Amino acid sequence: MTSAIPTAWPPRRRMPDLATLDEPTRHLVTTAVERLRAKQDAFGARFLALARAHLPGYDVLTDEEIRASAQQFMDTLVAELSALRVPDGALRGLLNTFAVERAGRGIPPEVLAVGYQMGSREMLALLDEVGVDVGLPPELLLAIHDSTWEFSNEAASMFARVQHDLALERAQFDAERRSTFASGVLGGTIPAEQINRDAHLFGLDPRSLHVPLAARAASPVAADAVRRAIASALHMPADRLLFAEVGASLGFIAPSSPERIAGHLVAVGLPVALNDLHSGFAEAVLALETAECFALTGIVRLADLGPRPLVLSAPRTADRLSARHMRALDGQGRANHDIEQTARVYLECDQRVRETAGRLAVHQNTVRYRVRRFEELTKLDLKRTEDLVTAWWLLNRRAVNPPGS
Incomplete structure (x- = not known):
């Protein structure tokens, strides 16, 4: 004998508008809320124990921070229920702030999602205990369960989105820092002491020689194409090649001189120390301007242009x-x-x-x-x-x- 296999999930029980409940049920909700409020400290302690046992990503947080955030969520839930409001809207605002702060501390979104699910499970367990004690209707409890778990999925998406946005912000900030450093070195506006101090932050050894490169690009897309072509010629990842707009030119700080670049005009300066890279870059810019006048392409060096730079003087x-x-x-x-x-x-x-x-x-x-x-x-x-x-x-x-x- 075969049992019937359901062809669809049962419909989700939606949490009702609490203000529309009949008076006896509203009284039960109010009583349950007061019982939950009395258990806030216990909830904070229970969640702290769970976090320490199962969430290693929370190691960056103190016990007090974990307890306080758990109690804050409980307080928001209790405040909304006591006002006979479905708490989704208030929780969204709290979650977004929470996600930004926690992600900024380096906690991955998947850890935040698991933490929220664990907290939701503990909160529902408390609510079940209270609901049984005060006699909340089973249908209402089931609707709260369904709503809580559906919102938990939404929370996981929110954590991932916040993490993604923060990663983009960090990448943009890092790119701006790299560009500012490269511009200062190539333009000669950063003191030697600062160059020597900060070079390692950008993967550069101030004791080594580096090669300044100069090129032109009519748009950001074209600039990225030049950067990738140079990085490919140097057999290095494009995101490791320091570059910046310096005046009307694109400037690059390369570990060595590229031998060949197809489809682009790139001027190469002499290998020099980072402290003197601005002088080498100035020569590369002169070579670039001269090569443009003579419609040259590929790799050019000032020494290979003979007297041509005199044409511009x-x-x-x-x-x-x-x-x-x-x-x-x-x-x-x-x-x-x-x-x-x-x-x-x-x-x-x-x-x-x-x-x-x-x-x-x-x-x-x-x-x-x-x-x-x-x-x-x-x-x-x-x-x-x-x-x-x-x-x-x-x-x-x-x-x-x-x-x-």
Whole structure:
């Protein structure tokens, strides 16, 4: 013979609106509440014993703190019941405050949930004792049980949510601290004593050499992509790579120099001590700015850029020389543009006519003619070293900042 298997859970008994109870039942509730109030100290002691025996996560709390919180919950329950209110709303507010404080002490949400369930079980046991003594209707007691356990599930979700929110806040705070430290080191605004004192907090050894890196990003998403690319090249977790916005650049404090980064321009400074990292970062920024002007990509170092950084220097001197030598190129439209472009490529090709012609897709005689016209218009003789240097400097400056831009 087979027994019937229920196909659905029995309906949950909802705790009634206590104000709608008949007068005799309300009197019983009031009597039960007074009995519960008298047992608050006993409840606190019972929960303390349970917590010490079964909740190792509560070790950070004193006995008095555990007793006080248990009695506070009992007091809230008693106060709500005595006012003939279902206590869910008041308990929610208390639980949220409780969860934030306890999570801040390092107690995991699952431990808080178990603690709340244990407390609920003890409170229901007391209520059952009192209910039997005063004659509370069984249906009302069962409804209180159902409501309490359903609320216990809600409490567990609340504990987890609070823990999650606190974890996010801590992560954000930690990220801000790391960024502030990196910005101060790379920007040279933190004293050496503070750098040496705080470096270990961020996983850095002040006695070791570190490599400053500089990059650009147009958005937070792009900045994160650069950070991850650098971390990948260094074979380290991205969240361990210290970085910050320093002026118009992204600055990174790396344990070593990356060898290759695809799809991004990253300037690498010399390995230096943390105390001197700001000077190395300044060089990396100069390398970055120079590389951007010359449309370079990948890894760049100042030492590998040759005289290119000079293109960005001495603007007044450059303006005077440009007015003297380059003004004749500013007119006559396309022809002078071709002459200027050919002269610049000719110098980039180390004055090799064939290579220049190949890059520009013109005849070699065209290259010779345009170079000769450049010398005539600018009065710069490319066979003279001084004129050659001047021409290279001015041509590259004009490529970066075209006349009239």
